[in-house]
Amino acid sequence: MTLRQKTLPAVAVAALLVLAGCAGFAGPLGEDQQQRVADRLADRFEDLEGFEATVTTAIDTGNRSITSTSEIAVDFRTGEYRSETLEPKRAAGDIGVYNGSTMTTYDASENAYRTFDLETDGSAMGGNLGDQFENLTEEVDIIYNGTEQVNGQETYKATLVPTNESEEAVDSVTLWVETDRMVPVKMEMGLSGVSDLTTTVTFSDVELNPEFEAGTFEFEPPADATYEESVTGTDTKEYETRDELAATVGLKVPPSELPEGFTFQDATVFETDDGEPQSVIVGYSDGDREVTVSLSEAQDGVQTEVDGEEVTVDGQDATYRGVGESNGNVVWSCNGTEYIVFGSLEKSTLVSVADGVGC
DSSP: OOOOOSHHHHHHHHHTTTGGGGTTTOOOOOOOHHHHHHHHHEEEHHHOOOEEEEEEEEEEESOEEEEEEEEEETTTTTTTTEEEESSGGGTTTTTEOSSSSSSEEOOOOEEEEEEEOOOOOOSSTHHHHHHHHHTHHHHHEEEEEEEEEETTEEEEEEEEOOOOOOSSSSEEEEEEEETTTTEEEEEEETTTTTEEEEEEEEEEEEESSSSTTTTTTTOOOTTHHHHHOOOOOOOOEEEEHHHHHHHOOOOOOSSSGGGGGGGEEEEEEETTTOOEEEEEEEEEEEEEEEEEEEEEEEEEEEEOOOSSEEEETEEEEEEEEEETTTEEEEEEETTTTEEEESSSSSSHHHHHHHHHHHH
């Protein structure tokens, strides 16, 4: 399963800074109005050299809510970047620094750091966004939603939706920008193909074009810190048979055949840095329809928030969540493994398939 990283989220971040200019509109914007927004984005970005802010990111996967807060500094002129984690406590003090050519990451709990080269063509973000403004009106429909209170602040709200011609992996991005200072307040984004995944980003203590302190984009590890070899990318392995998969991973793999006529098609295993299986995505098909089974080790210390209809799977308590008119998922945990069955299927079929996965 591969999620494509496309242009919309990056454009959305910049759009937060200028959408106050849409205040005279209501509802979907026409082509001329959208072009004015695109032009305004480009003009605004020319004046934006960087920013500092406290950023809170909440990822809701349908059965789990994961929240993190970091202090961020970005220099658009050079592409330099710094992030220091404040929450959750287990990650507090973790640091990521990019100086324009090298990325350094520091794990405070392990007192260990890594470095790897990361070359960019000019500014890491500025040049990229400049090109994206050119195609904004072709790739995105902009809907102005009026004003709304967010944490006691008056904001302008707008939604960016990919056009039919767009290849975005993003369903839509909803934006809120503070009316008086025109600074970002909130962004909410959903991904195509992952109907129950929503990412919400909130901004506080925002400062535009700050005077960065000396050493902001440098990192000197503690004298007793351990240097670890860098691991680039996520290692995955593909399997075409259920037996081969079961012989490789320690997690309990679903059977080759599931209820409702679904049979094993393929599987992807995502591995940890040391090569151990971390999570598994298994695809099934009945010839016309598809369903996916995800299984991973239940993570200690991660806050889980389940919101849905209680059902029973192989004698275990589970939760069914309907998403939209035709999508849904069934979630449950058993013996240290978390299971998710999802697809564009009716509730009864999903629960039946989940029951076949078992515990």
